[in-house]
Amino acid sequence: MFGEENHLTSAIKNQLVLEFPSMAENVGVARVAVAAFAAQLDFSLDEIEDIKIAVSEAVTNAVVHGYRDRPGLVRVAAMLTSDELVVEVADRGKGIADVKKAQEPTFSTDPERLGLGLSFINSLMDKMELRSTPGQGTLVRMSKKPQQTASAAGKV
Amino acid sequence: MRLELRRQGTILLARCAGDLDVASAPAFRERIDRQLHRYPQIIRLVINLEKVDFIDSSGLASLLGRYKEMQRRRGQVFLVGLRPQAYRLCQLSGLCKLVHVADSESSALARVEPRP
Known part of the structure; x- marks a missing residue:
């Protein structure tokens, strides 16, 4: 599930790649890093918050569902074009047997969880794509464009 | 996360x-x-999230879990x-x-529920 950035074009202005062990403590590190990176585009503060939540959900899924209690690496790649942020969160964990069902709200394999992670990503980001192979891993690709353009925000 | 717990009666x-x-x-x-397990007499849990900078679905699940316990x-x-962000997720x-969503700690503490 790694090495997915090949489809990207030369329109990429900047890129950030993080790789870390699947630990709950690293979820906060990933969302703060991606939020700081995303701030290079004209996102509003609310939109930056949306991005933080979406990244948090995707990385939490990798840690909690992808690897469960097994050790493994989570890879987060964020890319900026002139007007869009793209974030990919990948794991080499157990994968998802039914990708469609996983996207239904309140579907969770763990009773202690809400099962809303993917539906939060869907509502907070412009696009979300989920690819998974059981036994191989999962890739979540999400993107968002600032709603307010630089000129509309009164910036030069 | 920092958590301060205070019990006043129930x-x-x-x-x-x-x-x-x-x-x-x-x-x-x-x-x-x-x-909650130590004090079965507790019948109202007031959670002040004023100083919570970030919450996601895992955080909401922990609130829902306490709701179920109560x-x-x-x-x-x-x-x-x-x-605002937390409120939005709470609604989603x-x-x-x-x-119950209260404006202030004092209003949540003072609210008197009718006795059965």
């Missing part, structure tokens, strides 16, 4: 600060549940100081329909 007040996510939710759950003892949960998830 009320447990939980003041939370920092991030409420997958890393901090287990401690949040365990510390509140320990008080429901088992026919008690209530009040959320205080929800920031349906949690706002289950718990």
Whole structure:
């Protein structure tokens, strides 16, 4: 599930790649890093918050569902074009047997969880794509464009 | 995440600060549940989230879990100081329909429920 950035074009202005062990403590590190990176585009503060939540959900899924209690690496790649942020969160964990069902709200394999992670990503980001192979891993690709353009925000 | 717990009779007040996510939710759950199990007389849980900088679905799940625990003892949960983002997630998830949302700690503490 790694090495997915090949489809990207030369329109990429900047890129950030993080790789870390699947630990709950690293979820906060990933969302703060991606939020700081995303701030290079004209996102509003609310939109930056949306991005933080979406990244948090995707990385939490990798840690909690992808690897469960097994050790493994989570890879987060964020890319900026002139007007869009793209974030990919990948794991080499157990994968998802039914990708469609996983996207239904309140579907969770763990009773202690809400099962809303993917539906939060869907509502907070412009696009979300989920690819998974059981036994191989999962890739979540999400993107968002600032709603307010630089000129509309009164910036030069 | 920092958590300050205070019990006044049948009320447990939980003041939370920092991030409420997958890393901090287990401690949040365990510390509140320990008080709830020690004091079965608690029938109102007031959670102040004013100083919570970040919350996601893992954080919401830990709030929902405390709601379920309070429901088992026919008690209530009040959320205080929800920031706009947290309020939005609370609505998206349906949690706002289950718990009481109060403007301030004092209004959540003072609200008198009719006796059965």
